Amino acid sequence: MAETEKRLRFFVPDLPAEAPAMAELPPAEAHHALHVLRLRAGAAVELFDGRGRVADGRLAEAARRKVTVEIERAWTEPPPAGPRVHLAFAVPKGSRADWLLEKATELGAASLRPTVFERSVAGQEPLSAAKRQRWIGHCVAAAKQAGLAHLPAVEDPAPLADVLSHAAGAIVIVGDTVPEAMPVLDALARRGADSDIFIVVGPEGGFVEAERAAFRAAGAVAVRLGRTTLRIETAALALVAAVIASAEGAAPRAVI
Numbered sequence: 001m002a003e004t005e006k007r008l009r010f011f012v013p014d015l016p017a018e019a020p021a022m023a024e025l026p027p028a029e030a031h032h033a034l035h036v037l038r039l040r041a042g043a044a045v046e047l048f049d050g051r052g053r054v055a056d057g058r059l060a061e062a063a064r065r066k067v068t069v070e071i072e073r074a075w076t077e078p079p080p081a082g083p084r085v086h087l088a089f090a091v092p093k094g095s096r097a098d099w100l101l102e103k104a105t106e107l108g109a110a111s112l113r114p115t116v117f118e119r120s121v122a123g124q125e126p127l128s129a130a131k132r133q134r135w136i137g138h139c140v141a142a143a144k145q146a147g148l149a150h151l152p153a154v155e156d157p158a159p160l161a162d163v164l165s166h167a168a169g170a171i172v173i174v175g176d177t178v179p180e181a182m183p184v185l186d187a188l189a190r191r192g193a194d195s196d197i198f199i200v201v202g203p204e205g206g207f208v209e210a211e212r213a214a215f216r217a218a219g220a221v222a223v224r225l226g227r228t229t230l231r232i233e234t235a236a237l238a239l240v241a242a243v244i245a246s247a248e249g250a251a252p253r254a255v256i
Helices: 027-036 095-107 129-146 160-166 184-188 209-217 232-248
Strands: 008-011 021-024 044-048 053-063 066-076 085-089 111-116 171-175 197-201 221-223
Touching: 008 027, 008 129, 021 053, 027 053, 027 066, 044 066, 085 232, 095 111, 095 129, 095 232, 111 160, 160 197, 160 209, 171 184, 171 232, 184 221, 184 232, 197 232
Parallel strands: 008 044, 085 111, 085 197, 171 197, 171 221
Antiparallel strands: 021 066, 044 053, 053 066
16 A cells, blocks of 8 residues: 555444444545545545544445455554643524534644633533534544544533532643733743643633632633634634644644
8 A cells, every 4th residue: 555545534432443344434535434424335434433443454245335444553642742732612593613622622722611601602511412423523524634543532512610629630721811810831830841721712602700709719820812702612622723723832734
């Protein structure tokens, strides 16, 4: 096999751990392979399960709705180096939430945590099975494009108190406009080498005083991104990118 041979990526949640083996693409992935990419038997592909397991193989069967892959090589990718960055966010309306999920996955967020605030306007009810599947689908698409082996955990909506309780022991960074808000680099200077980082982005109506009091009690650090007021998804992605780049000492790589 040539080193430069391009392998299209597909998500297989029950990927075998060893090679040689056979794997069947899930229905949505099979449809994409057959009817969008128009792949045929013999095409080189890469499979991943979202938990670090990856495999190279070739399509053994590509007919109607069934696509099977003969796995030639399988391995496990370790979790990404550096701190685990978790994003707790007020859910924006409509397709803006889908965009947030996709781009936060591309950037390398370890978990996506819809959070209920006093002024939340969406995302306060538990995720239905269909909505969870749609959300995970956006994460999968982003992981395929970005070459990721690990998917972020997609949590159910939870009250802010629950999120802060889960973040105990981590550094908590809150995007806010209060006078004491500091640059991201200054906030990260407080963290330990192995500390997880929780980013909290609230609703566009802002935080109420009780929520700011909860942040203070949890030892959270308010940070600022600039002088402008940002939408939820803009603030969330800007903070994730800034935190990951600052914590790892490198800027995210763009594919041109």
